[in-house]
Amino acid sequence: MDTNRRDFLRMTAAVGGGLAMPFAWASAAAAQGLDTMVVASGQTINSLDLHRTGTNRASYQVAINCYDRLVGFGSRQLPTGEMSYDYDTIVPELAESWTLSDDGLVLTFTLKPDAVFTDGTPVTAADVKWSFDRAVSVGGFPTTQMAAGGFFRPDQFEAVDERTFVVRLDYPSKLSLPDLAVPVPFVINSTVARANATADDPWAMEYLHTTTAGSGAYTVARWDQGQQLVYERNDIWAGGPLPAIRRVIMREVPSPATRRALIERGDVQVSFDIPDRDASELDGTVDVFSTPIENCIHCACLNTRFEPFQDPEVRKAIAHAIPYEAIFQSAAYGRGAPMWGGSEEITDTAWPRPFPYVLDMERAREHLEASSFAGGFPVQLSISLDLASWMEPAALLIQESLGQLGITTTVDRIPGANWRTVALVDKTLDFHLENFGGWLNTPDYYFFWAYQRDRLFNSSNYDNEEVHELTERTLHMAMDDPEWAPMIQRMFQIVIEDLPRIPLYQPALNVAVNGASGYEFWFHRQLDPRRMTGV
Amino acid sequence: MAGRARAIGIRLAQTVPVILGVVVISFILTRALPGDPAVYFAGAMADEQSIQQVREALGLDQPLVTQFFLYFADLVRGDLGRSISTGQPVLTDLAMRLPASLELTLSALIVSCAIAIPLGVLAAVRQGSWVDHLCRVLVTAGVSLPTFFTGILLVYVFYYLLGWAPSPLGRLDFIYLEPPRVTGFYLVDSLLARDLETFGATVRQLALPTITLALFTLAPIARMTRAAMLQALSSDYIRTARAAGLSRGKVLFGYGLRNALLPVVTTLGMVFSFVLGANVLVEKVFAWPGIGSYAVEALVASDYAAVQGFVLAMALLFVTLNLIIDLSYALIDPRIGFDTK
Structure with a gap:
């Protein structure tokens, strides 16, 4: 075979390139993508458990990012060109499929076979049942929100087998399925939670207040209350496509003026929920999304x-x-x-x-x-x-x-x-x-x-x-x-x-983005980093 | 020496009624605030029943007197209660946040003393000279510029325009991990861990808020130093010292400054206690996780335990501070003894 040095090099490069393909793809993705996204927000996260009394709105994001629901919402483009969640499209999250009986009274969910909690144990219908029982029993906001969808009592929920979960409604309602996609009915690892429950605290409110036990797209790597919350991606997430961003740092910055300086300098990629005035003045300097808040006047x-x-x-x-x-x-x-x-x-x-x-x-x-x-x-x-x-x-x-x-x-x-x-x-x-x-x-x-x-x-x-x-x-x-x-x-x-x-x-929810993309508006008015990417 | 120990003991005993008074007053005042924590924490969507559940969970359905004795019994056991808004024991919250505030306030005071006392002395010695005018300008500026304004201005110039300062994101940039906790002061802890890099990062984060607060606290200290120094320099013992032919340094610092220090130390104590509680605005601008913003947030939410804990912690701090100041009087001026009191 007549090979000169140049051909040889070319050949090895091709072979090597071929062998290194997944690797090359990975490094290219990393170069384009954003490995760590820093978000500045004026709100403080006061609990990791949405069901707890006194949990504020900013903390709902933990239920969204670190836990899954049975179903979620899809996304759509608004007439203004901005992206938003889509109320009319229900997509699977933990449930692989679901059916509604002809009389509209029985919802039957089949769980994804590969759905696991972050500790590796499979998500079972019993976990869903325990979590829903908790949401309708603890009182306050979660119970009220569950009631809006027609969920009132634990006896409405049944874990038929490992992967089949049934909800029985008192009356058919168009609000039931969407109400299962809001942050409240999130699914908790009931084995872990039960192990940390006490007689006084049967729903493990104390434990889950500072620790997450879910199956969500991210886990909480670090929570310094009043300062920051750091999310790490959960690489075995089964609830949807794996998020592009590996780590998200939520920093609390109370002063709007400081947040504005940070986003303009590009030291943070997202400044969440900025005042209307900053939004109108920053427009053009950085990407500003001002989405009218659905159903709010x-x-x-x-x-x-x-x-x-x-x-x-x-x-x-x-x-x-x-x-x-x-x-x-x-x-x-x-x-x-x-x-x-x-x-x-x-x-x-x-x-x-x-x-x-x-x-x-x-x-x-x-x-x-x-x-x-x-x-x-x-x-x-x-x-x-x-x-x-x-x-x-x-x-x-x-x-x-x-x-x-x-x-x-x-x-x-x-x-x-x-x-x-x-x-x-x-x-x-x-x-x-x-x-x-x-x-x-x-x-x-x-x-x-x-x-x-x-x-x-x-x-x-x-x-x-x-x-x-x-x-x-x-x-x-x-x-x-x-x-x-x-x-x-x-x-x-x-x-x-x-x-x-x-x-x-x-009113509008204003978000300034500098160096990231894929921002979507959500009705719960929290940042959902699961669908965000680098520029 | 035994007399002094006894005197300190008496002073400490005198603080007990003060602390008791603070406990009672803070309890009554928080209850007198408008707003109902049960309603607040049950959330906007809650109904009567869930509000009642919350009220019972918080123990607010008990009569006031019972609530007070329960609170007092917990207090004696060293339990300050639990903040509803953070969900943590108030003691933990305070232990996290008090060092952050103290570190900032102390570094600001050290910086401002290092500038204000020499400046005040020079202004008094060279009355009417450019140093005196500079002192006057600084004092006026320090008093008239609100801290949040100075803070934002410094952020704008040194972070936004020049890029010299790190991002104003609290005590430490997120690329550094906080040093292993010993005292809670990052400067001390990072040195104890022999981690010079983290120490440097802490200093850089501290620089702008410290300067902001120092500018604010500089004014009263410089003014007081100048006035006290002028008074001391015009007194008989200085004239005598000069007439005796003592060196200029000895006259100025040995007799003048030492006598002028008494009112300065008093002012310092007042400034310290004032700034510690009042630097909320600086904390907000620099995202500093301090005790001022904690107290304000607790007040807004009618978070009783947190407010009471804050007031009590401040009271204890002031009592200690006053004791230290009293002791330092005796060091500065031996004529002031505890025995005379």
Whole structure:
């Protein structure tokens, strides 16, 4: 064989290259990818266990990253080009497949055969049963959220065999399956948890507060409370495609100014939940995602217990006297979606939807003159100090505008620790701002919490028999049922006319990214690094 | 010497009613705060029943007097209770966070003393000269610039624009591991572990917050040094010393400064105690896991155990500090003895 030196080199290179293929691919991937992602956030993680009393919103991310649920949500592209989770697509996480009985009452899940906890033991239906029992038994937020999907008692859950898990519902509901994809019903390694439970603490709340025992995409490598939480990738994760990023460091940085300097310098890859103002100013310098928060509306609420607000003309006068655009610009710096100036005609079931009111002082005056309070009246406008960043500018602009009609408002600032009691429980605030948002993204779910009689977020004491009735009927009905859309549109029509809540705008969740990609918006408003990659 | 030990004993005994008072007052004040922790921690979605469950779990359904005696009994056993928002024993939280605050405050005070005392002395000696004016400018700036502003300004210039300072991310950059815990002070612990690299990283992280706080604490110390020094220098014993032909150094430092130090040490004690509790804003800007932000967060959440623990820890600290200051008076000025009290 006639080989010269050059051919020989070429040949060995080809062979060597061929042999080293997986290796070469791996190193190329590492070069492109991001091995460690640093995230700055102003929120503090106060527990590794979502079910514990007092666990704050920032801690929900641990349930998402370190545990799996039976099912999860897919992702979709929003019309704005940003990526978001997809409420309408349920994807497998621990469950390989599931079926719903014809009467809609029995959900049967088959677990993935290769699903294992991080300690290597297989995930069994008994673990799922124990975790669900825990979620409906511990009380507080997890129990309430489970109830929204129709899960109330441990006897509804049954582990038939190692891999088959059955849920029996009291009534069929479209909310059941999506409610199993929210962070609450996460699956815990019940063997580990039970070993650390005591007679006083049968659900191992103490142990799981500081240790995770799950099957999720990441494990907690380190948690320095008040400073940082470090995630390491779980390489035997079976819940979905292995995340590209091996290690995620969540650093707590309380000062927004410091977070801004960090993201601009590129020392952190993600600055999570930044103020609207920073988002509008950073836009263009780094990647800024401002996704309107699904099913969440910032509202001005008119309490029906307050005499002038019982007059429909007064309510319309106020709806026409709110300076929507000015509020949107100065309270939200234009981040989010406008909720005013919508069409009069209701042809779809989109929610949140702009109400057909605009700032028009002439019409406002006409309405007020037609009412029995033509000369105006004094009223207190209450805001929460915890939410002062948007409530304060909005309240001042409303105060100024209503002053022109002779409605004199005094702004009452209520401490955050007190707000829930007076605004939501006692419902005694005449005129106030409110910001309810629902996790389950259907209009009837919003109505259930905010418009139905006596519900917690119905801070206006709104009580309309027809809305109450229609909400009851639509809440669990499938959205492709032909009766559903007409009923929803009727509900829209009534509340647009009655105006117990005047929508101001839909707020946005702002996230700045510098040196990473694949950011997706999630309804739980936490970062999901599982689908993120390097640039 | 025995007299002194006895005097210290008496001083310590005098602090017992103070501490008891603090325990009672902090208990009553936290209960008087608006807001209901059971409602707060049950979460926005909770219903009446789950709020009641939380209230029972927190022991808040008991009458106030019972709650107080339960709290007091725990306290005697050295149990400060458990913070609901962090879910950890308050003692653990304090042990984590107090050293962070102390390290920052002490380094700031050392830096500011190193600048303020010589500056004050020079300003007093060369009254009306450029040093005096410089002192006045620094003092005015230190008093009038709020710490969060100085902090953000320093971050902007030295981190964002120049890139000299490391990322303002707390006590240690995340590429370093914290040194094995002995005292909780990273500077000391890293030296004990003979880990100079971590020591250097700690110093770099400390630099900007220390300068921020030092600028703020410099003002009262420099002002007090200058005033006390002026007073000392115009007194009879200095004139006598000068007339006796003692050296300039001996007159200035041996007689002038030593006498001027008393009010300076008093000021130092006040500044220390004030800054330790009040540097929340600096902690926020530099993501410093200190005790100030812990207390503020606990207050916002009506986290009773954490607030009470913080107040008690501060009270103990102040009592100790005052004792140390009293003792140092006796060292500086032998005329002040404990026996006379």
